Amino acid sequence: MSPDFEMLVMNAPVPFVWHKIIYDDAGKASDIEYLLVNKAYEKDTGITADEIVGKRLLEMLPGVRDEEFDWIGFYAEVAETGSSNSTQQFVAPLGKWYDIMAFSSKKGYFAIFLRDMSAEIQEKTKRQIDSVRLKQWGSLNTIYEVHTDLEGRYLYINEPFQQDFNVPSEKYLGKLSMDSIHPGDHQKTYQAMESLFRSPDEAVTLELRKPFRNGKIVSTTWSFHLIKDSHGRPEKVVCLGLDNHELNELREKARNQDLVLRELFEVLLAGYWDWNLIDNTEYLSPAFKKMFGYEDHELENHPDTWQALILPEDLIRVKAEFEKHVDSKGKVPFSLEVRYRHKDGSIVWVICAGRVIQWQDDGTPIRMIGSHIDITPIKQMEDELTENRQLLESILNTQREMICRYLPDTTLTFVNDAYCDAFGMTKEELLGKKFIDFIPDEDKPKALQHIASITPGTPVVTQSHKTRLPDGTLVVQEWNDTGIFDENGKAVSYQSSGIDVTQRFEAFEQLKESDDKFQDIMINLPLVVWLRDDRNEKILFVNKAYEDIWGRSVQSLYEKPASFTEAIHPNDLPRFEKAFRSFEKGGIFACDFRIFRPDKSIRWVSTKQYPVYNEQNEIVRYTGMAVDITPVKENELRVRKQNETLRQIAWEQSHIVRQPVAKVLGLVKLLKNETDLPDEQRNLFFDYLIQSTTELDEMIKKIVQKSNEVEFKVSKQEKTRKE
Known part of the structure; x- marks a missing residue:
């Protein structure tokens, strides 16, 4: 290795090691000698150059003999062929995962660069477990969680399991989990584990009896999931469980809440939907389907169903609004008016609104709920009246807990990040300001009175008030205020935690939570x-x-x-x-x-x-x-009266008009048939014809005049009605 290259790798920011292959008498690679390690290696592994240089792999890390991966064979191939290769491996003696890049520029020698990827592997494993937990229990809280190795030894026991079943982790970690399972359940547990290893991508669920801390045997439901490492190899088993009594109570509570929610939606003829974004499955309520002319069994509960019914141009808007909602972590409400194609071919206008109610730690949305409200009659009314009237409006606001501390005059002395996000301001901009300035004038007296009511005898009080955000938005916030008093009982400061409860006053949360909210919408x-x-x-x-x-x-x-x-x-x-x-x-x-x-x-x-x-x-x-519908009925009455007047005019005038018409026709016929009339008599007949024609013209003018008078009266009545 040249001096320049050696200086370069010694100061490299990533761990570097230079090795030599050791061969036995038969010429087979049997060990590896450390020739050089850089400072980054010393810092990452905790092993100094003095401790390792000149020594061999099996001397420093004897545990590698027991590992499945052939370290010596892997490096020997690189050193002997002059090639390069990479691998990701868990180094058990160091307790870390490494991304290893090996290369050789001289036969029998090789170098490696290391990258510690333990945190990535741990995070990936955590996401696997979180995904498993979500898929198994949905929104229910997992009560018991146990991790075992592939032989069934305890690796992790959560606190509820330790307490309920008297299994302290310090006593049981490393021991076989089968020892704490009821003897009568051993056989089906073995069968379940065999099934799990035969189909590692499918969870296995079974009921087990467990001795509770009071000595009573209780029934529990468990789900077993196989977790794999970065190479796709089985690494450990995650077991998730619930006390069946509590599980049934939770399910019954969820079922009752769901029945209440669905009844409210059915009463309002609103379509409710519940979208699992992980599995891309979706529940569509019967009212949702009926809104578009379908019975419950006619449409599949799947996102593809509504995406096939919605107009294509509106589907683009829905996807764009969904992305905004997700990208903002729910801060941007998901609510818009869209059109669907009814079964009979007509257009149905709906307000589509919802929000993501569950997120993964990395910000990935898990579950989204919402509803469709049919506003077709309202849209039709808007078209008929040529007015843009929005009758239903709902804004779903994000709930995030805000924490602040303030002086008796409401001057802020501390705010957390959630408070800053809610107000759209930095800490530097908020500190020193009085939060009372954000409250509308009509609510300020009530807010100040609330603060004054906090005493040593009543140190914690809850209040709700409106808040005007810097961008002009008016929101409603609920605060739990705690007074901090000196030795004389005088308030020196206050600490508060608050949440945005604007959604309680908005349509879709009102429909979901209570009849009071339902009334606010309607x-x-x-x-x-x-x-x-x-x-x-x-x-x-x-x-x-x-x-x-x-x-x-x-x-x-x-x-x-x-x-x-x-x-x-x-x-x-x-x-x-x-x-x-x-x-x-x-x-x-x-x-x-x-x-x-x-x-x-x-x-x-x-x-x-x-x-x-x-x-x-x-x-x-x-x-x-x-x-x-009074205006409609009044208009019908006016039209009927106008038609009746016109019919009367037509009847009266038709009899008067017939007389001069008869004269004209008689004179014309006489002139046609009597060709030998004297000129004097013929001129007399022409005078009669002119006179009759003039009379007819006057009558027509009178008819037109009367028609205009009817139109004038109707128009005047219409003008008076509008005024």
């Missing part, structure tokens, strides 16, 4: 929406549009449901009752009728009502809607 719709209990005729919900159309308070309908029908015009009540009787026999209720408002004015409304069924196909509720 409250401002320009059409009346109600929910009625079938058992006691009780009104469960009605929005504020009832007050605008019926002229009566929402509270009055809650207190007296019968007031709904009492307002119906007596002449329309029989028709309403007939339609309702048909609806109660299993038909569909749809009826247009007039109502009397308290101010004696009359409104026309168009109503529809649908049944809501439970799992036993029993009607439990009715949901309905009503739209004010």
